[in-house]
Amino acid sequence: MRKPLIAGNWKLNMTIAQSLELVNTLKSQLSEINNVDIVVAPVFTSLNCVAEFLKGSNIAVSAQNCYPENKGAFTGEVSPDIIKDVGCRYSIVGHSERRQLFRESDIFINKKVRSLLAKELITILCVGETLAEREMNEMYNVIERQVTFGLHGVSPSDMRNVVVAYEPVWAIGTGKTASKKQAEEVHAFIRRTLTDKFNDEIANETRIIYGGSVKPDNIDELMDQPNIDGTLVGGASLNSADFCRIVNFQRI
Numbered sequence: 001m002r003k004p005l006i007a008g009n010w011k012l013n014m015t016i017a018q019s020l021e022l023v024n025t026l027k028s029q030l031s032e033i034n035n036v037d038i039v040v041a042p043v044f045t046s047l048n049c050v051a052e053f054l055k056g057s058n059i060a061v062s063a064q065n066c067y068p069e070n071k072g073a074f075t076g077e078v079s080p081d082i083i084k085d086v087g088c089r090y091s092i093v094g095h096s097e098r099r100q101l102f103r104e105s106d107i108f109i110n111k112k113v114r115s116l117l118a119k120e121l122i123t124i125l126c127v128g129e130t131l132a133e134r135e136m137n138e139m140y141n142v143i144e145r146q147v148t149f150g151l152h153g154v155s156p157s158d159m160r161n162v163v164v165a166y167e168p169v170w171a172i173g174t175g176k177t178a179s180k181k182q183a184e185e186v187h188a189f190i191r192r193t194l195t196d197k198f199n200d201e202i203a204n205e206t207r208i209i210y211g212g213s214v215k216p217d218n219i220d221e222l223m224d225q226p227n228i229d230g231t232l233v234g235g236a237s238l239n240s241a242d243f244c245r246i247v248n249f250q251r252i
């Protein structure tokens with residue numbers, strides 16, 4: 001019912017030449033896949049050429065971030081209009097690296113979500129607890145707050161363009177994946193939060209994807225969980241063989 005979504009978040013990696021080399025391989029290796037939505041998120045400066053190269057293919061392009069205003073005196077920022085203009089269909093927002101390193105608040109992230117949805121861009125809203133929050137039993141409060149604030153003012157009809165990404169901060173880039181049970185528990189909780197905020201139908205239709213040290217050797221068991229609808233892949237998305245294996249996950 002929910003089409004799986006596998007997205008590669010390249011973070012601050014890859015020149016234009018390296019980006020084109022990677023998508024050249026992905027485009028040919030993944031051309032037969034039609035049962036999974038495939039997305040890559042290069043750095044801003046590679047978005048245009050990657051999007052041009054992938055035009056007409058089954059791989060969509062995402063920004064990693066955006067600013068919530070469309071134009072004006074906002075030095076150094078990039079807006080939903082600009083992202084759309086260069087060929088993106090998606091944007092990630094609220095990644096834990098932005099929340100932590102750039103002090104982005106739930107209110108600011110919510111503005112971004114709404115400005116992206118206003119332009120009909122598919123918005124991947126990242127949420128997730130730190131290790132300290134998990135150990136203090138604050139995990140569910142944190143995630144409920146991030147989901148509820150992040151989606152404040154989002155209409156039921158705009159929810160068709162929302163994907164929630166659960167990325168436990170302690171599992172990002174550490175090699176420590178949440179176990180399939182830990183991930184499934186939080187995904188089920190996020191779905192219940194969406195039921196409370198909207199309704200069962202929207203909760204059942206919204207894709208909730210997992211991120212945090214996703215690799216070829218753990219993708220199959222993660223995708224076997226009923227509430228895990230895909231993955232947001234960091235490090236392993238920079239390697240074509242690993243990313244292709246992740247997209248070609250096997251149902252156990």
Ligand code: 13P
Pocket residue numbers: 009095167171172173174175211212213214232233234235236
């Ligand atoms: P890693 O897959 O490198 O742990 O990164 C996950 C992530 O942050 C994706 O957005």
